Amino acid sequence: MTALRYVYAVCRPFRSALQVQLTGVAGAPPKQLTHHGLIAVVSTVPEADFAEEPLRAHLEDMDWLTATARAHQQVIDALTVVTTPLPLRLATVFRDDSGVRTMMEAREEDFRRILDRLEGRVEWGVKVYSETEPTEGVQSPPPAEPASTSGRDYLRRRRTQTRAREDVWQKAAEFSGRLHEKLSRFAEDARLHAPQSATLSGATGQNVLNAAYLVPRADSEEFVELVDREKDDAPGIRVELTGPWAAYSFTEEFAEEREERQ
16 A cells, blocks of 8 residues: 655754654654754655545545544644644645655745744633633522513513623623733734634633734743633633644644644
């Protein structure tokens, strides 16, 4: 069976070894391909699955896509522990090592510029949700009213419920604005992503803020403490912090935004 080359990321040379048992897409261990002083982290994948036509078909298969994305992410996470990777798009595949080297030469200037920008930095994700159900620390709602006895009574209750939801969302939006401003001042860079759909993410509540922050690795503990302090001042509003991640949100066109999965 012919094997193709799957490329996870481009890095500068690093000394720390990856985990011996680490495997990537299609169960193959990642290896380093050095070219012009840069490292492409690659593994072999079967042509029967990753040639252009079968790959196009696989990308419509959610189970296959999910398994491949997890394997890809597993290698990126391992690299993030030992170096600063520039992740490439999921399913970046070349015929052989020569094809990988040609790609690296063509994008060498861009790779070096972005790696210089990301060196020693990681990405943290912060999401804010307005809770539609009471959470710990939030005052319990009043007892349920008796069943509606008329159409007017029903409409009055609907208006009350609508106003209550709007009030919660407004508070969450104002809190998110303040939080993003504080975190942006601390971080070196920030990105605002579109709020996630609860149907797709499976998270409860309404996503009000979906942001990423580029933070020096050495300052990560302080960044986490800052988020934790702000969380304490937000009853009824849920704040989620994820990371540290490879800086997907700051790699320009090379990597797709990492839909969490986090």
